Amino acid sequence: MDPLDAAWRKSSYSSNTGACVEVAEVPSGTHVRDSLQPELGHLTFASTEWSVFVTSVKE
Template sequence: MHSIPDSAFRKSSYSHPRGNDCVEVADLPIGSAVRDTQHRELGHLLFGAKEWAAFVAEVKHDG
């Protein structure tokens, strides 16, 4: 798994502002990484740039 520094992650704008159901995203040259704020120790999922763009487009469409 790629090592990504904690400082690269930011709270997703789609996370609940007051709840514990937060997701963090890191924008990378190869795509994006996503992790659960409550379980950072479990690592992250990596998505290629095209996969991530398709996912974000779908979320915005269903928004």
């Protein structure tokens, strides 16, 4: 899937400054990018890697 076609979202906890991290869940895993500069690209994490990261952040 082309990252430009992905459904990007950001946390409801994000501030109004626009300086946020956006994520898009795709079949290959999860894309992560800077909301202010999406043209700079993204990082892709495998589903298991993203799950471990989110779980550890919540702890």
